Amino acid sequence: EAQVTQNPRYLITVTGKKLTVTCSQNMNHEYMSWYRQDPGLGLRQIYYSMNVEVTDKGDVPEGYKVSRKEKRNFPLILESPSPNQTSLYFCASSFRTESSYEQYFGPGTRLTVT
Amino acid sequence: DQQVKQNSPSLSVQEGRISILNCDYTNSMFDYFLWYKKYPAEGPTFLISISSIKDKNEDGRFTVFLNKSAKHLSLHIVPSQPGDSAVYFCAARFNQGGKLIFGQGTELSVKP
Numbered sequence: 672e673a674q675v676t677q678n679p680r681y682l683i684t685v686t687g688k689k690l691t692v693t694c695s696q697n698m699n700h701e702y703m704s705w706y707r708q709d710p711g712l713g714l715r716q717i718y719y720s721m722n723v724e725v726t727d728k729g730d731v732p733e734g735y736k737v738s739r740k741e742k743r744n745f746p747l748i749l750e751s752p753s754p755n756q757t758s759l760y761f762c763a764s765s766f767r768t769e770s771s772y773e774q775y776f777g778p779g780t781r782l783t784v785t
Numbered sequence: 786d787q788q789v790k791q792n793s794p795s796l797s798v799q800e801g802r803i804s805i806l807n808c809d810y811t812n813s814m815f816d817y818f819l820w821y822k823k824y825p826a827e828g829p830t831f832l833i834s835i836s837s838i839k840d841k842n843e844d845g846r847f848t849v850f851l852n853k854s855a856k857h858l859s860l861h862i863v864p865s866q867p868g869d870s871a872v873y874f875c876a877a878r879f880n881q882g883g884k885l886i887f888g889q890g891t892e893l894s895v896k897p
Contacts, residue, residue, distance in 0.1 A: 675828070702883060713791070713889035714829070714874060721883050729884060761828050773819070776828030 673698045675777035677762050683783045684752055692747045692780050694762030701767045703745040704729070704774065705737065707758040714761070720745055721767065752784040788812050789877050791888035798895050804862040806891050808875035811856060815877035815886075820849060820860050823872045823890070832873075833860070865895045 716729030821829035
């Protein structure tokens with residue numbers, strides 16, 4: 672089954688404790704991206720990757736890191752989480768086509784930082 | 786500064802009637818526009834897209850209209866069905882790149 676998986680689905684952590692949210696896709700997509708969803712603000716792009724070893728900042732990259740060492744994986748790293756990073760996070764992937772980007776989204780990771 | 790805006794947080798429509806969801810943008814460098822639908826506790830799903838060189842794209846019950854002079858796009862759903870009840874996000878892509886800007890979303894409720 673074609674899918675984007677994220678782990679964990681729920682996470683409660685404390686300020687300053689490094690964490691990683693994993694994202695994996697099995698569709699051989701070149702493009703992957705991370706978003707956060709907050710009430711009244713919609714979806715905001717954090718980072719995206721056009722292909723392996725190619726990443727770039729989205730709209731709200733501060734406080735986040737990413738890496739793309741393999742095509743299927745695109746982990747999101749919070750080196751020192753803060754309460755303002757409490758949010759619902761989505762990973763997405765797609766082929767890079769002219770009609771970009773008809774993305775497949777993962778189920779979401781709800782993160783709470785206390 | 787919000788470059789993609791959905792000014793209506795919610796919309797309620799009767800089953801069988803037309804739903805019109807609106808989206809405004811400010812940046813002329815956007816080259817593709819997309820609509821996504823999101824149910825609670827799920828990730829968004831792609832619905833329909835339109836290139837900036839076109840003014841209309843249709844897919845079944847869903848049609849997207851683009852008015853570049855007004856920097857406005859709209860999604861029409863005809864006829865509306867209760868299963869269409871969800872949050873709808875419009876999104877815009879920067880100039881063939883990977884950067885996407887989403888609107889705040891509009892919650893559509895289709896009443897039987």
